[in-house]
Amino acid sequence: MSNGTVKALNQEIKNFIPFFLEELKPKGKIITPFNVISGITIFIGIILIIYRFAFGLGAATNLSDDFPWGIWIGFDVVTGVAFAGGAYVLTCAVYVFGAKKYHPIIRATVLNGFLAYVFYAGALLLDLGRPWNVVNPIIGNEFGYSSVLFLVAWHFLLYMMAQFVEFSPAVAEWAGWRKLRKVLGSLTIGAVIFGITLSTLHQSGLGALFMMAKDKIHPLWYTEFIPILFFVSSVFAGLSLVIIEGAISHRVFRDQIPEDHHATEEDITIGLAKGAAGAMFAYFFLKLLVFIHEHHWTYLGTPMGYWFLVEMIGFVAIPLAIFVEGVRTRAITPIRVAAVLTTIGIILNRLNISVIAYKWDAPFHYYPSWMEIVITMTVIFVEIWVFRWVVLRMPVLRKSPDWVEDSH
């Protein structure tokens, strides 16, 4: 880099601080129903988080020796990360396969993915009994190479960085870093490819975490193919969430979205639904193969069998059919309904493996305490607040400033 470039970069960073302080101020109406509800939840949640650290996990949660993992792992981390899958699927479509159609929603999706990792993987810290040791697998005190969790931990860290690089052009455009913007934009494709690889491995890795709980998870859910099923389902989990998020964004952030994007929204939603339906079909088919291959017919007549059918028929097969119908008739409402059903199905599936069908036969089964639920809601609300803060300031949904040459 030439001397002039360095100087320009320095100047850009110097100007940033007063600009940032100005941007911190809230925009828009402060007293809204959403703000009041989420604000109160976050307030209580913060008190509960302090309480949890002051008195230990046992005071705030229903965890026990029999159920070491509750909804903070099963929902926040395992389900949250599946929902964040939209980011790697869409970046793959746009940057690797050149599906330019989805470009208008790419930044919102990547931002959502990035924040999901920061907050949901971050929620892991609440669940760790000795969180000050969380850096140990990174700094080498010690490297547990034989652990799936070691891989997942590293991948979370690396993928957060990759996603930040993917999103960084938006930050640079917001802050007016013209020189830096060019550098960051050129990194996108590398970060995308690295990010897809990481995602493939840790989406399936989250499933592989449960491989050693062989005797604890109900046979209808435990299979050696859990890692593959987790990966495939993260594709439609992510896409469904992108559909839902798009529908909400179009109401909430209407003035942020350029006119021509409103026009393509229908097209984008149908495309996403097509992708989701394809992945869901593959998933359903795989599940069916596993079911037949492992001779699980006899379990179907039991209460857990009915529960399995609720998940598979009610929240996989039916939304799949609705997706297909929505794509065929180009109708947006059914697609959105299907997306909601699908996300419920993903929540059910992840919770089944990590919590519900885990030691399904235990005499005293775990259920979350009210504090676990409020803290989980706090994490979600804070994520939404940060998402809104960023969308209202940076070019996420709206167009990049005119000085930007390429589009990343």
Add this chain to the structure above:
Amino acid sequence: MSISRRKFLGWMGAAGVASTVGRSAGAATETTEFVGTLVDTTRCIGCRRCEEACAKENGNPVPDPDDVSVFEKERVTDYKAWTVVNRYETEKGIVSVKRQCMHCNQAACASACLVNAMLKKEDGPVIWRGSKCMGCRYCMVSCPFDMPKYEYHSVIPKVQKCTYCFSRQEEGKLPACVEACPVEALRFGSRREMLKIAKSRIARQPDEYYNEIYGEQEAGGTSWMYLSKVPFDQIGFNTGISKTPYPEFTKGFLYGVPVVFVLWPTFLAGMSILTRRREQADEADNKKADEKETAKKEAPPADDAKE
């Protein structure tokens, strides 16, 4: 400067590439001679001196061994009681069974641990090290015997379980419980030796013993092994435990990791290059078409071609 193989693998692992290389948890191989304990439940009188000795040795609350009311219901170990004795009514009378961590040959907990806080020592004991542990409880999810226990009400929680008195072993002493047993229901030595003794007892008194050694193959073999006069499911054991060492269940996935790490980026990079080429070709085509159209309408100015 020499770099040890372990350190090198460590760096590789840090890069997220080689988290799978070689080494299964505990470096358990056929040639390693692990320590072993044989629990002969036909000899156990349920006196609970082992519980008492264990608690004293490890600074846990010491139980009253003469209090028989504890037998009223089946107990499990917890963070302050690392071994418990239960009594079972069986077809062949009352049987007392001491339970504690089994110290698996290839320990699920140790292979699950992302920081090697749970560690399979070379001579057999599986121990926990607080300076490494982040308290994620993945060891508890993975252990087929549910032995790691957690201090849920502590601000600095420890994962607690039988340590096999490894520090006593290092001093050449017996584990506290074995030393305390008044009837030689517990016997300590090398695992191989204990297996031999167990088999000869079954062979010599086939009517006295159920023909199986719990722990010989369970979870791929454990350091603690049991003899019984009745089938093991009658005395509180999970007989559905896989004979495969539990770390094997994650191996398939872990072996796939380096493959994906090499093939995926190559494939994706190739695809993205192809996509870009196609786009450039399309653009060039469009430009040509545009030019033709403009040429039809009017002669194009020369400098437009640069666009």
